[in-house]
Amino acid sequence: MGSASADRPVACPLCGAATGLPWRETSGIYRHCACCDLVSRDPASWLDAAAERAYYGTHDNRIDDPGYRRFLAQLAEPLMAQLVPGTCGLDYGCGAAPALAVMLGEAGFPTVGYDPFFAPDETPLAARYGFVTCTEVLEHMHAPLRDLARIDGLLVAGGVLGLMTELRPPRTAFSRWHYHRDPTHVGFHSGQSLEWIARRFGWEPIGLDRRVSLWRKRH
Numbered sequence: 001m002g003s004a005s006a007d008r009p010v011a012c013p014l015c016g017a018a019t020g021l022p023w024r025e026t027s028g029i030y031r032h033c034a035c036c037d038l039v040s041r042d043p044a045s046w047l048d049a050a051a052e053r054a055y056y057g058t059h060d061n062r063i064d065d066p067g068y069r070r071f072l073a074q075l076a077e078p079l080m081a082q083l084v085p086g087t088c089g090l091d092y093g094c095g096a097a098p099a100l101a102v103m104l105g106e107a108g109f110p111t112v113g114y115d116p117f118f119a120p121d122e123t124p125l126a127a128r129y130g131f132v133t134c135t136e137v138l139e140h141m142h143a144p145l146r147d148l149a150r151i152d153g154l155l156v157a158g159g160v161l162g163l164m165t166e167l168r169p170p171r172t173a174f175s176r177w178h179y180h181r182d183p184t185h186v187g188f189h190s191g192q193s194l195e196w197i198a199r200r201f202g203w204e205p206i207g208l209d210r211r212v213s214l215w216r217k218r219h
Contacts, residue, residue, distance in 0.1 A: 013187060014038045014144045015196065025175050030188070032171075037192035038144075039168060046142060046186055053117045055184050061097040072100045075135055075212045079162040080107055082206060082214060087130035088112075092151055093137030094119055100135055128156045135164040139185045145200075152201045155217040161203065163213045165189055 009018045012033035019031035022042060029042040047055065061068050085108045091101040094113030101111040109131070112124045132154050141147045155161060166179050168188040179185060194213055198205060203215035 010043065012036060012038055013040050013043075013142065014193065016145075023171070023174070025180070027181050030174075030180070036196040037190050039174075039188040039190075041180070041186040043186075045183075047183055052140075052184050056096070056117060059096075061095060061099065063097050063099045063102050065099070068097075068099055069103060072103060072135060075133060075162045075164045076100060076103050076107070078207060078212065078214060079131065079133065079160060080104070080109060082160050082216075083109060083131060085109070089131035089133065090114060090124055090127075090129045090154055091133045091135070092147075092154070093134055093140070100133055104133075125150070125154065127154075129154055129159060130156060131160045131162065133162045133164075135162070138163055138165040138189060139179070139187050141187055144187055144197075148197060148201065152203075152217065157217060157219050159217045160206065161215045161217065163194070163215070164211055167191060167194075167210050 007022065010031055011017070012019050012035065015033060015036040017033055017035035019033050019040070023030040023032065028045050030039050031042060032039050087109055089104060089109060089111045091098060091111055091113045094101055094115045096118040098113040098119070101113045104111040113119050114122070114124050132151055134151060138144065151161065167190055168174065168179070169177050174180065180188060191208060194208065198215055202218045204218055206214035206216055
């Protein structure tokens with residue numbers, strides 16, 4: 001975790017470009033990439049896999065929790081408006097309580113789940129889908145380009161990707177932002193960084209707001 005190494009150049013975990021001078025904030029050290037606009041937590045402070053899983057275990061997300069369902073509906077409702085009934089999908093990073101997969105299935109969109117910690121069977125990753133959801137997962141990715149390439153490969157041509165991650169505020173408000181206080185959050189996105197990703201994979205934007213974005217795979 002050494003502070004002596006904090007000022008050394010660090011590659012952006014998304015695009016690989018050298019990040020700038022570190023931001024020293026109350027909850028740690030962060031780095032901004034001028035190429036893709038990602039802000040990332042300094043890798044020296046990332047949790048290891050065991051600590052990360054233990055932290056997720058403190059979350060009280062339940063499939064039957066009306067509040068949790070309302071939260072997930074922010075993505076589910078605009079996503080379903082883009083789909084033909086019966087379209088099958090995958091929830092990538094479904095967590096211990098795959099509420100979104102259940103909600104979409106109840107609405108006529110059969111959905112399977114994958115999660116490296118809680119649903120690690122990779123059999124679903126061998127198929128391709130009409131849609132993929134990724135809710136409150138993007139900010140946890142240690143190797144986002146690798147994971148996003150995998151997600152891109154799961155979509156059929158014309159398939160829809162639904163992302164949910166809270167877009168970061170201006171730097172002047174970053175220290176007051178709750179999102180970076182979660183120690184498992186390592187990547188903080190803006191509309192610009194999401195657009196960089198979309199260009200990289202050839203995704204067409206459908207809709208983008210401060211938390212939810214929808215993208216269509218062109219080919």
